[in-house]
Amino acid sequence: MTTISQLSEHDVITGSDFDAGEISGMRSAAWILLVTFALNVLVWALQRGGFPPVASLVDLFLGVQLLRLKHNWRAWALVRAGLGAAFALFIVLSGLFASSAVGLGTSILGAGQLAYCGSLFLLLFGSPSMSRVYAGRALFGLAFVLTLVGAAVLALQRVPA
Secondary structure, eight states, X not given: OOOGGGSOTTOOOOGGGSOHHHHHHHHHHXXXXXXXXXXXXXXXXXXXXSOOOTXXXXXXXXXXXXXXXXGGGHHHHHHHHHHHHHHXXXXXXHHHTSOHHHHHHHHHHHHHHHHHHHHHHHHHSSSOOHHHHHHHHHHHHHHHHHHHHHHHHHHHHHSOO
């Protein structure tokens, strides 16, 4: 069996090099990143304008690498999740200091982003057990719901009374 340190940057690690939790975690994280990319592109297309979601290309790239079980990209996905969590914490805190309804929607969106990043941490950090993989998937579901609720609260604020 090949060790990680013996692999070059371009080598693909086969499924036999990981345990079931690592494979499930990497593939689940890959699909989460790819779905996020697709949703960001869809939202951008529906808005018919604005700056294209260039930052989402990182999610696309990392998702493809993780889906191919390229172990060395796992660390970069964790860096992406860490930066996203730091940004989400800033969003939550700024929502707490904003006006009541706008602040509530902003805080909910930030909490959704924190849950999203937390799901990536659960799926990719170390050697996840299958129960941790299931928890990461469930946390992504919660992130999706929080994002929808936060967007709805903000949208209701824009509707004139």
